[in-house]
Structures are given as structure tokens and as C-alpha cells.
Amino acid sequence: MPGVTLSRWTMSYFAAALAALLGAELLMAAGFGYPRAGLQDPDTLVLVHLAAIGWLSLLMCGALFQFVPVLVAKPLYSNTLPLPTLIALVGGLALLLAGFLRLGGHLTINVPFLPVAGGLLVIGFGLAIWNLGRTLWQARPLPLPARFVLVGLFGLAATVLLGLVFALVLGGTLSLAHFTEVTALGVPIHAVAGLGGWLTLCAMGVSYRLLAMFMLAPEPGTTRTRIALHCGTAALALAVLGGLAAICLDFSRNLALALAGVPALGALGFYGADIAHMYRARKRRRIELNSRMAILALASLAASVLLTLAAIGLGLPDSAVAASVFLVAFGWLSGLGLAKLYKIVAFLTWLECYGPVLGKAPTPRVQDLVTEDRARQWFWLYFAAMWCGTLALLFDAGLIFRVTAAAMALATIGIAAQLVRSRRLVNVKSEMRLPAGASRPRLLLCTSSRA
Amino acid sequence: MFIQTEAQPNLAKMKFLPGQSVLGEGTLELHDRAEAARSPLAAHLFEIQGVAGVQLGSDFIIVTKNGGEWPHLKPAILGTIMQHFMSGAPILTAPATAAQGDEGELAETIRNALRQVIDPELGYNIVDLGLVYGVAVTADGAATIAMTTTTRGCPATSYLQEGSGEAARAVAGVTDVEVVLTYDPPWQPGMMNDEAKQHFGIVDEGGW
Numbered sequence: 001m002p003g004v005t006l007s008r009w010t011m012s013y014f015a016a017a018l019a020a021l022l023g024a025e026l027l028m029a030a031g032f033g034y035p036r037a038g039l040q041d042p043d044t045l046v047l048v049h050l051a052a053i054g055w056l057s058l059l060m061c062g063a064l065f066q067f068v069p070v071l072v073a074k075p076l077y078s079n080t081l082p083l084p085t086l087i088a089l090v091g092g093l094a095l096l097l098a099g100f101l102r103l104g105g106h107l108t109i110n111v112p113f114l115p116v117a118g119g120l121l122v123i124g125f126g127l128a129i130w131n132l133g134r135t136l137w138q139a140r141p142l143p144l145p146a147r148f149v150l151v152g153l154f155g156l157a158a159t160v161l162l163g164l165v166f167a168l169v170l171g172g173t174l175s176l177a178h179f180t181e182v183t184a185l186g187v188p189i190h191a192v193a194g195l196g197g198w199l200t201l202c203a204m205g206v207s208y209r210l211l212a213m214f215m216l217a218p219e220p221g222t223t224r225t226r227i228a229l230h231c232g233t234a235a236l237a238l239a240v241l242g243g244l245a246a247i248c249l250d251f252s253r254n255l256a257l258a259l260a261g262v263p264a265l266g267a268l269g270f271y272g273a274d275i276a277h278m279y280r281a282r283k284r285r286r287i288e289l290n291s292r293m294a295i296l297a298l299a300s301l302a303a304s305v306l307l308t309l310a311a312i313g314l315g316l317p318d319s320a321v322a323a324s325v326f327l328v329a330f331g332w333l334s335g336l337g338l339a340k341l342y343k344i345v346a347f348l349t350w351l352e353c354y355g356p357v358l359g360k361a362p363t364p365r366v367q368d369l370v371t372e373d374r375a376r377q378w379f380w381l382y383f384a385a386m387w388c389g390t391l392a393l394l395f396d397a398g399l400i401f402r403v404t405a406a407a408m409a410l411a412t413i414g415i416a417a418q419l420v421r422s423r424r425l426v427n428v429k430s431e432m433r434l435p436a437g438a439s440r441p442r443l444l445l446c447t448s449s450r451a
Numbered sequence: 452m453f454i455q456t457e458a459q460p461n462l463a464k465m466k467f468l469p470g471q472s473v474l475g476e477g478t479l480e481l482h483d484r485a486e487a488a489r490s491p492l493a494a495h496l497f498e499i500q501g502v503a504g505v506q507l508g509s510d511f512i513i514v515t516k517n518g519g520e521w522p523h524l525k526p527a528i529l530g531t532i533m534q535h536f537m538s539g540a541p542i543l544t545a546p547a548t549a550a551q552g553d554e555g556e557l558a559e560t561i562r563n564a565l566r567q568v569i570d571p572e573l574g575y576n577i578v579d580l581g582l583v584y585g586v587a588v589t590a591d592g593a594a595t596i597a598m599t600t601t602t603r604g605c606p607a608t609s610y611l612q613e614g615s616g617e618a619a620r621a622v623a624g625v626t627d628v629e630v631v632l633t634y635d636p637p638w639q640p641g642m643m644n645d646e647a648k649q650h651f652g653i654v655d656e657g658g659w
Contacts, residue, residue: 351571362567
């Protein structure tokens with residue numbers, strides 16, 4: 001403080017993430033992976049990792065490099081590390097996908113893709129954890145939203161280490177008994193640690209601050225928020241440590257995951273109550289598109305909880321598991337990500353372009369960089385298609401699922417086009433677009449280092 | 452200048468420590484505007500709605516309130532104390548009233564100039580949003596602006612600070628500008644003026 005740095009590579013992370021989202025949606029539209037293939041088929045794994053690492057994790061890393069400093073009012077530990085982190089993650093993901101394609105028989109080259117991919121992803125995520133962890137460490141005692149991110153980073157570490165074990169075993173490098181058992185039975189733990197620990201806990205932490213900022217709502221700091229944090233931490237620990245212990249000691253893995261589900265429900269319940277209070281107590285009555293669309297993402301989170309409970313009641317059939325995971329990944333996490341991206345891109349572009357001339361010349365508002373009427377239709381298309389896609393998965397309607405995935409891809413292109421318009425200042429009135437001293441931002445790179 | 456505040460056991464009182472001598476020795480309690488006539492600082496403090504008493508101490512000022520909430524009163528009190536010390540006026544007499552008037556006018560001109568600085572997120576000028584806690588000008592035109600941001604850690608902080616400095620520096624008669632950032636008290640929507648509240652559709656008077 002006071003000068004929180006504008007993260008130079010954040011836009012590059014966002015662009016790579018959006019490309020991965022579009023790629024995953026197009027693959028689903030083409031009928032690649034589930035439901036045509038099985039849940040753990042290599043083709044499905046291509047799809048899942050393109051969405052989980054390429055889209056959601058790159059988006060989260062880019063956002064955290066920018067917003068962890070905001071959460072803790074301290075600068076990012078290193079502004080140099082995000083670039084090698086991005087290169088390692090994108091390279092690792094490409095090799096991982098190649099490894100799955102080889103497992104699925106689509107590639108015949110005899111290259112140990114999976115072990116190398118595992119190594120690169122460990123390096124990439126390790127650098128991200130180191131950079132964000134050091135930033136949090138220097139800001140102790142941490143405010144509550146930042147503690148969610150801290151626990152989320154533990155979830156990331158667990159996910160990545162499990163992924164490395166899987167990659168080494170599947171790649172033929174590791175064959176110890178416990179590791180092969182973990183590879184055979186540990187996929188649900190890997191998924192829970194990734195979607196629930198890393199991505200959901202971080203999304204919760206960041207959403208507390210962003211929703212408060214954008215809606216003029218009171219920041220959480222109540223007992224309810226603390227309980228949500230403790231429940232989330234307990235759920236992650238139970239799922240990962242309990243689940244792995246159950247596998248290694250030959251107990252029931254599903255029982256450990258079910259036990260973890262109890263505090264997880266508590267965490268989501270208290271988080272939901274917090275967020276509902278923020279929306280009700282907000283001072284800004286007319287909220288912007290990003291905050292309205294976040295409601296749809298939060299509704300998807302609530303629906304996914306009900307769907308998961310129903311899936312457990314039905315004995316976890318593949319269709320219900322797939323629908324539930326799809327709703328978490330593409331409804332809750334992607335919906336919130338796209339909604340906040342719409343605001344964040346305009347906000348960072350404003351800082352980069354108009355911050356240096358503030359006080360010297362009249363400047364537009366952040367809201368002048370966007371045209372909500374134009375973007376609204378694409379967001380509604382995205383959520384409507386995603387919800388229809390969830391139902392299609394639930395009822396094994398493969399063709400309908402492909403059509404909804406194509407509609408999601410179309411909506412993603414529409415939203416991405418709006419982001420490019422914000423970045424290019426197209427929506428700003430020409431007389432205010434480039435005051436003396438302001439320079440047009442580059443599409444993928446933040447050229448200003450101060451904010 | 453940085454003014455510390457300390458809550459008191461009596462919740463109607465608040466101690467302000469400007470970091471320099473106030474009376475030097477002893478204390479003086481002033482209970483109304485008439486008694487405060489002998490102290491320009493106390494007289495200005497009594498102009499703030501909700502201030503019911505002022506106690507001047509060796510290096511502190513204790514303000515007693517009879518209405519309103521501290522988060523709403525503190526910005527005005529901090530601004531008044533800072534303006535007083537920056538003006539160089541004495542604590543117990545008021546000899547330089549003419550000069551004080553000119554400086555007050557310059558401070559008001561600076562406040563108007565700061566209206567061209569907008570908070571990018573809210574899209575409204577920082578003065579009417581209540582982000583400017585005080586503007587003080589010395590006899591030789593050196594201005595000090597005490598301001599805050601809507602949220603601690605806001606990525607626009609440095610730009611708002613620099614932009615405010617630029618806007619103030621462009622005012623004729625200003626020879627130097629220092630922009631001091633403070634989060635005591637933290638900003639709340641209730642600090643907006645009526646026009647800004649109306650713009651955002653805020654109808655209540657409370658903080659959160």
C-alpha cells in the first residue's frame with residue numbers, strides 16, 4: 001500500500017483461459033468425451049483438464065495475481081514470476097492433453113507426455129503458490145476473505161500432487177502399490193480438492209471482496225463467515241487426508257468423502273447466507289450486469305448442491321455425477337468467472353489507460369467502457385444453454401447436450417467480443433476516448449506497472 | 452500530518468492526537484460556542500453539527516458529541532483540526548482573521564478542483580463521495596489534502612492520490628501540494644453528500 005501493482009500478465013492469463021473455455025465447449029459440441037465416452041475415459045479427461053486447468057485455473061491464477069494484493073493491501077511478492085508460471089502451466093497442459101490423447105489412441109508417438117506434463121504443472125502451480133503464498137505471508141494477520149484463498153492454495157497443492165502421482169503412474173514411471181491404489185481410486189479426491197478446495201474456496205474469498213466493492217455492500221467479518229471458513233477447511237482436510245488414508249488403509253473412500261460433505265454443506269450454507277445478506281444490505285440499489293449475473297452463478301452453486309445430494313440418494317449414477325460436476329464447473333465457477341471478468345477487464349483497462357491522466361483531464365467512468373445491453377443477451381444465452389446442458393446430461397440426452405454446448409460456445413464468443421470492445425475502448429465516446437497523455441491499451445498485456 | 456484517534460470509556464467522547472503540542476500545559480474545557488470564542492480551533496469544532504464540548508489538553512483534543520455517529524463526525528473533526536494546524540493559527544487567540552479568510556477561500560477552490568477527479572468504479576467525483584476528509588492551506592499556499600479510498604487496497608489508490616495532487620496543483624495560488632492517505636475513519640457510503648446519495652439511490656443515513 002498505497003500503490004497496488006497492476007499485474008502485467010493478467011490479460012494474457014484471461015485470454016489463454018477464454019481460449020481454453022471455447023476449446024472445451026467446441027469439443028463438447030463435437031461430441032468428444034462424455035457422454036459418448038465414459039467418465040474416466042481419456043477423451044473425457046482431455047475435456048475435463050482443458051476446462052479445469054486451461055480455463056478455470058488460468059482464470060483464477062490471473063485474477064489472484066491481481067486481487068490477492070487488493071485483499072491484503074500489500075503488493076504481489078513477485079511481478080516477474082507470473083510469466084514463467086503461465087508458460088509452465090500452458091506447456092504442462094498441452095503435454096497433459098497430448099498424454100491423454102495418446103492414452104485414448106489418438107496419438108501414436110511414443111513420448112512420455114504425462115510425466116513431463118506432471119513436472120511442468122507442478123512447476124507452474126508451485127510458482128503460483130509460492131508467489132501468492134509469500135504475498136499472503138507478508139500481510140499477516142490476514143483478513144477473512146484472504147484466508148479462504150490461503151486454504152484454497154492448500155487445495156491446489158493437494159490437487160497438483162495427486163495429479164502428479166496419477167501422471168507418473170499412468171506414464172509408467174511409478175509403480176509402488178499405494179500409488180497405484182491412489183491412482184485407481186483417488187480421482188474423486190483429486191476432483192473434490194480441485195473444484196471444491198482450490199477453485200470454490202478461492203472464488204468464495206475473492207467474491208466476498210469484489211461483491212462488496214462493486215455493490216457498496218458491507219464486507220463480511222462476522223462469526224458466520226468464520227464458520228464458513230472453518231467448515232470449508234475441515235471439508236478439504238477430511239476429503240484429502242481422510243480419503244487418502246481410507247484408500248491406503250483399505251477403508252471406504254466414499255465414507256470419507258461423505259463425512260467431508262457435512263462440513264462442506266455447512267460452508268456453502270453459511271457462505272450463501274453471507275452473500276444473501278450482502279445483496280440485501282447493499283447501498284447501491286441499481287447493481288451492474290456483473291453483480292446480476294453473479295446471482296445466476298450463485299443459484300447454480302445452490303442447484304449443484306441439491307443435485308449432488310440427489311445423485312448420492314440415487315446411488316451416484318454416472319449421469320447424475322456428470323451433471324453435478326458440469327453444473328459446478330460451468331454454472332457456478334465459469335458463470336461467476338465470466339460475470340466478474342466482464343467487470344475486471346473494464347476496470348483494469350480503465351486503470352491502465354485513464355489512471356495516469358486522472359486530475360489532468362476529464363476521464364470516463366469504468367462503466368463507460370462497457371455496453372451492458374449488448375452483453376446481457378450473451379450472458380443469458382450462456383446460462384440458459386448451460387442449465388439445459390445440465391438437464392441433458394442428467395437425462396442422458398447426448399444430442400441435446402451437444403446443441404447446448406454449441407450455444408455455450410456461441411455465448412462465450414459473444415462475451416469475449418464484449419471484452420475485446422472494452423479493451424479497445426470502442427464503447428467510450430470518441431471525445432473522451434483518448435485524452436492527452438492517455439495511450440490505448442494493448443489487447444493482451446498491461447503496459448502500465450502502477451495503479 | 453497524521454492525527455491519531457482514541458476511543459474513550461465514555462462513548463460520547465473521542466480523543467484526537469495531532470502529534471504536536473496543543474495547549475502545551477494544563478487543560479481547558481469549553482462547553483459551548485460562547486466559551487469557545489477564545490479558541491479559534493474550538494470555535495471551528497463547535498461549527499460541526501453534533502459537537503457538544505471540546506477539551507484542549509497538552510497534546511490532545513477531546514471532543515464530546517451530543518448526536519450523530521463517530522464515523523460521520525470524525526472526517527469533519529479531523530479535517531478541522533488539520534486545517535487549523537496547517538494554517539498556523541494560535542490555539543487560544545485569533546489574530547490573523549483576514550489571512551485565514553483568504554486561505555479558506557483557496558481551500559474551497561481546491562475542493563472544487565478536486566471534483567474533476569472521479570472514483571473510477573463509482574464514476575462520481577471524490578469530493579461529493581466524501582473521500583476528501585480535509586483540505587488545509589498555509590499562508591504561503593502550501594496545500595495538504597487528507598483523503599481516503601472506498602476500499603483499502605483499491606487498485607486505483609495511487610492514481611487517485613496522484614490525480615488529486617495534479618488537480619490541486621493546477622489551482623492558481625497553490626505553491627505546493629501534499630496528499631495524505633488515511634483509513635481512519637474508513638469510508639462508508641453514508642459519507643456521501645446528498646446529491647451523490649441521490650445519484651446512487653441511497654436513501655438511508657446510516658453507515659452500512
